[in-house]
Amino acid sequence: MNNAKYQPNLVERAGQWLRFMIERPSVLYEPEDEAAWGRCSLCAWESQEKIERCALCGWPIHLRGERLQRELSKLIRRALLRDTRLVARLKDEIPWLPDDVVCRQFTGPLAWLDAVWRRAGKPPGRPYDPARHWRIVAAMEMLMQTHAPSPTEEGEPLFDGDIQGTRPARAGELKLVPCGYGLMLREAVGVLSGKLFTPGPIPSRRDGIARPVLTGELLNSIGRALQKQLGYRLGREEVFRSWRWGRQLRGSAPARWSGSRVRAR
């Protein structure tokens, strides 16, 4: 493992090993008895004689248990010094494995990985970036807008919520006029996350709020333009996350003061 020619690939190799031991934890287990030493820790093929490598899968028979754990511990520590995002990236590659399941493998010399693994943030490689989330929030609001404030003329009939009725407006008072694409939340998330809408007219809103006639072609082209502006491809989860975060910050002063971060869920 310390061979100099592997040095440039240190991070990559450490990542492969880490994934390997998570997905094939049997290589980490210490043999239970004498007989287990002749059994391949990877494929469980059993040899009658003493051999170096498994005749079936080629795995080095003695590379297992605590000896392997110690080697891996050193390798991963060195790799993490070079690339601190290693664990976070790997975590993103195998999102279907919950932390508790993965961390069960981190015992003995590898126990320190438990905390590193749980701490590693998602999404990987992307530090907390409020500007990025606000851009998503702003795009969502633009897509979902149904009304916009507009100044009234003197004497124009204006609905007043306080009296639950209409009265003549004073000049310059604001009224809400229908404006914007009026997308529903799910549609807006679809547009931003690159969903392809079927060409042709999009059905109107189920809640009856008026909106302009929209077509699949239009939504697809808006989606492409927005993604280009944002400069990266968005996932549905990320759009939802940013949207919820934005609404929370707008709606709650304590959340603003505490500098609340975008949560995974």
Ligand SMILES: [Zn+2]
């Ligand atoms: Zn084998």
